[in-house]
Amino acid sequence: xxxxxxxxxxxxxxxKCLDLIRRLAEKGYAVRCVMTKxxxxxxxxxxxxxISNERVATELFDLExxxxxxxxxxxxxxxxxxxAPATADLLARMAQGHANxxxxxxxxxxxxxxxxxxxxxxAMWNHPATQxxxxxxxxDGVRFIGPNAGEMAEKGETGVGRMAEVSELVERIxxxxxxxxxxxxxxxxxxxxxxxxxxxxxxxxxxxxxxxVLVTSGPTHEPIDPVRYIANRxxxxxxxxxxxxxxxxxxxxxxxxxxxxxxxxxxxxxxxVETAREMxxxxxEALPADIAVFAAAVADWRVATPGRGKIKxxxxxxxxxxxxxxxxxxxxxxxxxxxxxxxxxxxxxxETSTVVENAQAKRKAKxxxxxxxxxxxxxxxxxxxxxxxxxxxxxxxTETWPEMSKAEVAETLLQRAAGFLAQARESx
Ligand SMILES: Cc1cc2nc3c(=O)[nH]c(=O)nc-3n(C[C@H](O)[C@H](O)[C@H](O)COP(=O)(O)O)c2cc1C
Numbered sequence: 001x002x003x004x005x006x007x008x009x010x011x012x013x014x015x016k017c018l019d020l021i022r023r024l025a026e027k028g029y030a031v032r033c034v035m036t037k038x039x040x041x042x043x044x045x046x047x048x049x050x051i052s053n054e055r056v057a058t059e060l061f062d063l064e065x066x067x068x069x070x071x072x073x074x075x076x077x078x079x080x081x082x083x084a085p086a087t088a089d090l091l092a093r094m095a096q097g098h099a100n101x102x103x104x105x106x107x108x109x110x111x112x113x114x115x116x117x118x119x120x121x122x123a124m125w126n127h128p129a130t131q132x133x134x135x136x137x138x139x140d141g142v143r144f145i146g147p148n149a150g151e152m153a154e155k156g157e158t159g160v161g162r163m164a165e166v167s168e169l170v171e172r173i174x175x176x177x178x179x180x181x182x183x184x185x186x187x188x189x190x191x192x193x194x195x196x197x198x199x200x201x202x203x204x205x206x207x208x209x210x211x212x213v214l215v216t217s218g219p220t221h222e223p224i225d226p227v228r229y230i231a232n233r234x235x236x237x238x239x240x241x242x243x244x245x246x247x248x249x250x251x252x253x254x255x256x257x258x259x260x261x262x263x264x265x266x267x268x269x270x271x272x273v274e275t276a277r278e279m280x281x282x283x284x285e286a287l288p289a290d291i292a293v294f295a296a297a298v299a300d301w302r303v304a305t306p307g308r309g310k311i312k313x314x315x316x317x318x319x320x321x322x323x324x325x326x327x328x329x330x331x332x333x334x335x336x337x338x339x340x341x342x343x344x345x346x347x348x349x350x351e352t353s354t355v356v357e358n359a360q361a362k363r364k365a366k367x368x369x370x371x372x373x374x375x376x377x378x379x380x381x382x383x384x385x386x387x388x389x390x391x392x393x394x395x396x397x398t399e400t401w402p403e404m405s406k407a408e409v410a411e412t413l414l415q416r417a418a419g420f421l422a423q424a425r426e427s428x
Pocket of ligand 1: 008009010011012013036037038039085086087088089090091119120121124
């Protein structure tokens, strides 16, 4: 049974921890909780203890607690330590290496993965001091999730500062533990291990600050007549996850999506389109961009002359013959642009056979910087599913990434993209 140590900080979002504990317990995790003094102003140790079914640790200098399970054991017995909500003050204390209360002492003593879910007013989050602390913690190997954009507890305030949703937290905890179980240093080379076991260096907040990221997602619908269309099975989950990850990394994000059944990501400018031609026009309009990720499954063909009215079924008549014509190739058009070409153009290749070879050929033919290739044959469950297994094809070669959630693929890809931009800037 995997053990989660939840460090609850003193913010309004502390109430979400009750749901988080319940969801983790339902999934079979043993959850122990540490509460800061301030956290106890928002929710009670009684409620946390009742839901986690464990004694809640609140004091560093607690003779009984120390005898039962001392702060070092608390820190060491956890497979993952989750800090939620990670207040501005707690982040500052962690960045400084304080150990003057139970929460910080445990965080300093642990050798496990630490995942922080910041939640605070946008002004606090954007303050250079908080951003400095976050960068320091990232360097120290702390993983971050969120904060998300949206409405704040303070009436009428919006911005980046909301704690990640409980479902996002659960998903990230599961994927970090899976990554850890698979051995973080697994030879794939794209995760940076920073010393201590389990501490995987990654960043979330500021890596793409000031950048514009353009993402396409979902299928396109190509009309046959006003009521019928040609479509494909793309759910938009991977493209939307990429837009959300870019936002979390601080970018301004434009998401251009075909018709999908999932919600718009928060804090992202979304343009809804139907056809390939509409998608291309929206992409052109959204330029310039630093990074463009083309994750949409754009229909290769459209019906040459869609019916103006519904095509009627005639008794004893032959079925109508649909003449197809080629749609514009959005990826190639943007990658081959002379002016206003995004610095990094990333295409997706959905293949059902010879995945890597086809992706390598596609990268060259379309003058694309990177191709993310995935096998979408029916047995993989990629279309519409929550997980993905991809290959990253670049000019330097091909990397095969381990199977991850679509959110993890998105975050890993965007981290890489941020690194690419940083290098491009250095070499100018
Ligand atoms: C009503 C109220 C809400 C607060 N919400 C937050 C918050 O969401 N995020 C935050 O960083 N601090 C918030 N604070 C400030 C923290 O509670 C304060 O900085 C405290 O020292 C944090 O302690 P801790 O980090 O040990 O939990 C809030 C304070 C009050 C009075």
